[in-house]
Amino acid sequence: MEKRSEIKFIRPCPSIYENNKILTPAYALQCLKHKKVVQINLDNCSLQRMEELSSTSTLEDVQRVGLLPLVDLLQSGNVCLTAIGVNEMPDIWVEKSMAAYQNFCHRFWPGHIDDPEATFRDYSPDAKEKKIHFQELSDEARTVYGLHYISMLQIQNIKLNYAHLTPEKRFEVYIYSMISFIDMISAYDLEIAKYAFWDLDSNTINQLSMSIHTRRKYIKENFYKNGSNLDKCRWYAFDAAMDLHWLTGANFSEDIGSFITLNGVKFETEHWVGTNDKKLYYISQDIHHIYYEDSTMKALSVCRENEMTAFQYWKIVDSISESVLLFRKQSKKESNPNITKLIDLAVQKIENDLQIFFLTRDR
Numbered sequence: 001m002e003k004r005s006e007i008k009f010i011r012p013c014p015s016i017y018e019n020n021k022i023l024t025p026a027y028a029l030q031c032l033k034h035k036k037v038v039q040i041n042l043d044n045c046s047l048q049r050m051e052e053l054s055s056t057s058t059l060e061d062v063q064r065v066g067l068l069p070l071v072d073l074l075q076s077g078n079v080c081l082t083a084i085g086v087n088e089m090p091d092i093w094v095e096k097s098m099a100a101y102q103n104f105c106h107r108f109w110p111g112h113i114d115d116p117e118a119t120f121r122d123y124s125p126d127a128k129e130k131k132i133h134f135q136e137l138s139d140e141a142r143t144v145y146g147l148h149y150i151s152m153l154q155i156q157n158i159k160l161n162y163a164h165l166t167p168e169k170r171f172e173v174y175i176y177s178m179i180s181f182i183d184m185i186s187a188y189d190l191e192i193a194k195y196a197f198w199d200l201d202s203n204t205i206n207q208l209s210m211s212i213h214t215r216r217k218y219i220k221e222n223f224y225k226n227g228s229n230l231d232k233c234r235w236y237a238f239d240a241a242m243d244l245h246w247l248t249g250a251n252f253s254e255d256i257g258s259f260i261t262l263n264g265v266k267f268e269t270e271h272w273v274g275t276n277d278k279k280l281y282y283i284s285q286d287i288h289h290i291y292y293e294d295s296t297m298k299a300l301s302v303c304r305e306n307e308m309t310a311f312q313y314w315k316i317v318d319s320i321s322e323s324v325l326l327f328r329k330q331s332k333k334e335s336n337p338n339i340t341k342l343i344d345l346a347v348q349k350i351e352n353d354l355q356i357f358f359l360t361r362d363r
Contacts, residue, residue, distance in 0.1 A: 025076035044085035091127035146343035148241035181346035218279035
């Protein structure tokens with residue numbers, strides 16, 4: 001039987017000196033000495049592994065489901081833990097997931113204390129829906145996840161409705177449509193879009209180096225699968241948006257100075273994502289934000305092997321995105337105060353385009 005993937009810990013936005021940083025009990029202790037505490041944010045994938053454990057599970061069971069590295073960190077006593085992955089679950093699964101999380105903590109993290117200021121996700125225990133519908137989320141949730149949701153939905157829309165265009169032109173449609181929709185662009189989403197529109201025949205794909213081949217395969221599986229109907233397009237887009245949120249959201253938390261109070265002492269929080277999704281971890285090692293030296297400004301670090309830059313496609317799309325991002329940086333436009341309304345209008349427009357595509361196709 002194939003070994004289950006072990007939980008990995010992603011540092012979404014290291015400094016330029018911290019590439020390939022590994023989370024260990026020794027590192028977490030070192031952070032405490034500098035008035036900083038490591039906070040591990042568990043995604044949906046790791047919470048689902050916890051659901052396989054019971055109140056009598058042993059460390060052998062924990063190892064079987066790939067969570068032993070997490071227990072090693074928790075038993076060092078130097079980290080905080082959150083079940084933030086319940087935010088990407090429909091209400092019907094939240095109660096079961098939180099019970100599994102609390103059982104795990106009780107069983108394998110004895111003596112842990114819940115933060116008295118901790119918040120818990122509201123949910124309806126009588127819910128029946130097994131998928132989250134973006135448009136039914138609260139205003140706050142649609143605002144938080146909307147940029148990535150629109151982005152991932154629009155990639156599917158362009159791949160279906162603009163298949164007649166060249167890959168480079170499809171990328172142009174993507175970048176300028178995002179500006180038109182909400183006047184915002186995520187550098188991370190731009191990188192995903194570049195891979196999404198990079199059309200290759202099977203022979204060329206098979207000749208790629210293993211690092212590029214694997215990165216391209218994992219990005220496709222996590223971020224831009226095309227749905228066969230509108231509902232599937234929505235579900236794929238939301239799953240992809242949540243993955244992007246884990247890889248970029250912690251950056252925002254640290255930017256605004258997130259902290260936790262322990263025994264009356266205020267500690268800065270250093271955010272990590274805990275995930276058993278090996279694809280997400282692999283992608284995060286090749287694409288992630290970094291802080292500039294002595295600055296709170298961030299840049300996106302990406303992989304560009306010589307083999308990739310030899311493709312005319314990559315020269316063109318990198319040039320387009322660099323010029324657009326530079327222009328926007330220099331123009332320093334204020335964000336629109338009605339961003340939630342713009343998000344809703346964009347979702348409505350894209351979903352309408354997709355619906356027309358599927359109706360026309362099925363005639």
